[in-house]
Amino acid sequence: MLCRCLRGHSWPAGRNGRKYVGYAIPIGYPQTSAICGLCNDPAVVWFDEKEISSYEQGNRIFEGPNKFVKIKVDDSGVTTKDRSREI
């Protein structure tokens, strides 16, 4: 997972073979402590395919690199490029 805002830094390029293909909304968004890694705007949580499957199986807590942080997302679903929505 990766925390990036929807304004200037959406659809982040993947790294180390990971591809971010959708996002979920952190609890409380936009009043959230999840902040974009590249600016100071509220972030959504970007997922790779595996994380989307995990979300679909009911997981709502996702872990950042090196166990630095975990972020809890809400139940409103994952948005992918085919399933875009207004925030």
Ligand SMILES: [Zn+2]
């Ligand atoms: Zn940003």
